Amino acid sequence: MTTPTRSPMMPMRCATSGKRHPRILIIYTGGTIGMIENPETRALEPFDFNHLIENVPKIKLLDIEIESVEFENPIDSSSMNPGHWQDIARVIEKHYDEYDGFVVLHGTDTMAYTSSALSFMLENLDKPVIITGSQLPIGDVRTDGEENLITALQVASARDADGQAIVREVAILFEDFLWRGNRATKHSSDNFCAFSSNNYPALASFGLGINFNREGLLHPERKGKLKVHYEFDTNVIMIDLFPGIQEHVVRHMLNTPGIRGIILKTFGAGNGPSDPWFIQALKEATARGVVIVNISQCSNGSVKPELYSAGLGISRSGVLSGHDLTAEASVTKLMHLLGCGKSNEEVKSLMNRSICGEMTCV
Numbered sequence: 001m002t003t004p005t006r007s008p009m010m011p012m013r014c015a016t017s018g019k020r021h022p023r024i025l026i027i028y029t030g031g032t033i034g035m036i037e038n039p040e041t042r043a044l045e046p047f048d049f050n051h052l053i054e055n056v057p058k059i060k061l062l063d064i065e066i067e068s069v070e071f072e073n074p075i076d077s078s079s080m081n082p083g084h085w086q087d088i089a090r091v092i093e094k095h096y097d098e099y100d101g102f103v104v105l106h107g108t109d110t111m112a113y114t115s116s117a118l119s120f121m122l123e124n125l126d127k128p129v130i131i132t133g134s135q136l137p138i139g140d141v142r143t144d145g146e147e148n149l150i151t152a153l154q155v156a157s158a159r160d161a162d163g164q165a166i167v168r169e170v171a172i173l174f175e176d177f178l179w180r181g182n183r184a185t186k187h188s189s190d191n192f193c194a195f196s197s198n199n200y201p202a203l204a205s206f207g208l209g210i211n212f213n214r215e216g217l218l219h220p221e222r223k224g225k226l227k228v229h230y231e232f233d234t235n236v237i238m239i240d241l242f243p244g245i246q247e248h249v250v251r252h253m254l255n256t257p258g259i260r261g262i263i264l265k266t267f268g269a270g271n272g273p274s275d276p277w278f279i280q281a282l283k284e285a286t287a288r289g290v291v292i293v294n295i296s297q298c299s300n301g302s303v304k305p306e307l308y309s310a311g312l313g314i315s316r317s318g319v320l321s322g323h324d325l326t327a328e329a330s331v332t333k334l335m336h337l338l339g340c341g342k343s344n345e346e347v348k349s350l351m352n353r354s355i356c357g358e359m360t361c362v
Helices: 049-055 057-061 082-095 111-121 145-157 247-254 276-287 309-316 327-339 344-351
Strands: 004-007 023-028 035-037 044-046 065-071 101-105 129-132 170-174 177-180 204-206 210-212 236-240 261-266 291-296
Touching: 023 082, 023 145, 057 145, 065 082, 082 101, 082 111, 101 145, 111 129, 111 170, 111 327, 129 145, 145 170, 145 210, 236 247, 236 327, 247 276, 261 309, 261 327, 276 291, 276 309, 291 309, 291 327, 291 344, 327 344
Parallel strands: 023 065, 023 101, 101 129, 129 170, 236 261, 261 291
Antiparallel strands: 004 065, 035 044, 170 177, 177 204, 204 210
């Protein structure tokens, strides 16, 4: 478990009006964005967020009050796990009433997993939780981190004419776009535009101004106070099908001791081998109570098992359609539902409908 430490920063304001300024809390977990080059060793190392203004002086121009919380031991996002998701959610829950929005600084490799997980954890979320990072360190001459951070702060503090937050969900902000957190996936390790959402439009685009997609944003009804679900059951695996996959391999994975959920990544619109052994192995697993969810290996489109007999056989074996869920959203949603202590029937029912905008059910 990581211990977040609070690093108060001098409130940053530039307006002369008497109106209240939005208050934003930055949560730094690690990742490239929070690194700076040591002038002696030339190695990248985390910098003290109390010196944020020194590295991003343009923040002074924002009409925002900012404070930050740092993980005591910032981590590479490749080491991210549900315990770290809990740490982030715990900070948000603790300070939820103090701030108007939250900006989470995170490494890019598992950012989409974290954003998906947080979307399921934060029930009744009514404030922006904007996750961002960078491909280059914030102290680098060509860094994308400065723009990403500044824009994330602007989005987190954006209000409509009634003073209500424009964004009231978990979202990933990267380069030119704002994506729904449980719809995005990392598609490039080289480009500044590292994230995309192939089955859902951008929530906002950034050019000379910030252009919000008002129809695409979540408009949650106020159902009560923020409720955080910390439970996850990590007895879940992914099986990625490929031509020639062997029966003993599939059966070995389906019979993994203690396994409770499986994300089955199939071909095209949800198709797989029509071999009798494959369908029988799936039937045996679902009969034992293993929840299996069928998602497509394709980055765009949805699982429609009724289109082809190869998909229909999988569906009839008791495997659920994951519709157009991303791999990141499917695995975090399944771990979340299994961890909440729900019955298998409840888990199956909730996997088949959208909880917070993560899937399109037709």
